[in-house]
Amino acid sequence: MTLIREPEWLMSHLSEACLRVVDCQYDLSNGDKGRERYEMEHIPSAVFADIGTDLSADIREHGGRHPIPSKEMFVRFMQQAGIAQDTIIIAYDGGEGAFAARFLWLSQLYGYEHVYVLNGGLRAWKELGYPLSSDIPDYKRTDYWPEENNDILADYEEVKALSMGHGEGLLIDSREEARFKGLYEPIDTKCGHIPNARNMEWMGNLDDGHYLARVELASRFKSLVTDTPLIVYCGSGITACVNYIALKQAGYKEVKVYAGSFSDWISYDENPVKID
Known part of the structure; x- marks a missing residue:
């Protein structure tokens, strides 16, 4: 089963009533830029999901820089977008991949089953000359309330145990190698990584x-035992979702996301960080 759809597939199914397209364009340096881009142009019929307000909760003492929204908050958004049990959902961003991946993982976490990312995002769509729109759709609200799937969410205690060499599984740090090694840190207040983590850049x-083809992704992760429980993290729980999708595409079954990621880990003063 794939979590990815190609632009050609979306174009051929765009007019179907059971389909909902979600625009996740975002700019981490400018929280308003994503909505501005959406309002200027987007795939026809797409609704907008804001990473900062729809796909994240308010920052607290713990939970990281992009805490996940509550189920109630996320489901309200999906209901307003007219999404029901059988709706096929295609998420895209500007082509970066991470923002659409965050939407997919959150959707699966809260129980939505038919969710995919658009391969190549809006950039790939535009390169093929497919239509764009500035119209803002208004869908009939649904009352669908799915059953959540906590099997793909790693809690703090699980991460803590693996950092100490206890328990079964492997921590995967999704950030770039220089940040993992603690050579520099442009965002968070500490450098380095969670002890016992392995670095695999998103x-x-x-x-x-x-996304690379399945065979290429399988080759990329060949050092990981297929049935090993995996927990992926990044700086704040966004780019780790690309590793989540890639690992699932490559055939790994037990993959979780540490939602608060490194920014949550360092919010506990007693937690050690490792610098290579």
Whole structure:
């Protein structure tokens, strides 16, 4: 089963009533930029999901820089978008991959089953000359309330145990190698990584915004035992979701996301960080 759809597939199904397209364009340096881009142009019929307000909760003492929204908050958004039990959902971003991946993982976490990311995002769509729109759709609200799937969410205690060498599984740090090694840190207040984590950069799963083929992803992760429980994290729980998708595409069954990620880990003063 794939978590990815190609632009050609979306174009051929765009007019179907059971389909909902979700625009996740975002700019981490400018929280308003994503909505501005959406309002200027988006795939026809797409609704907008804001990473900062729809796909994240308010920052607290713990939970990281992009805490996940509550189930109630997320389901309200999905209901307003007219999403029901059988709706096929295609999420895209500008072509970076991470923002659409965050939406997919959150959707699966809260029980939505038919969710995919658009391979290559809006950039790939535009390169094929497919239509764009500035119209803002208004869908009939649904009352669908799914059953959540906590099997893909790693809690703090699980991460703590693995950092100490206890328990079964492997921590995967999705950030770039220099941040993992603690050579520099542009965002968070501490450098380094969670002890016992292995570094596998999220960008290594993509080629110009497109996911590598299954066989290439399987080769990339060949050092990981297929049935090993895996927990992926990044700085704040966004780019780790690209590793989540890539690992699932490669055939790994037990993959969780540490939602608060490194920014949550360092919010506990007693937690050690390792610098290589």
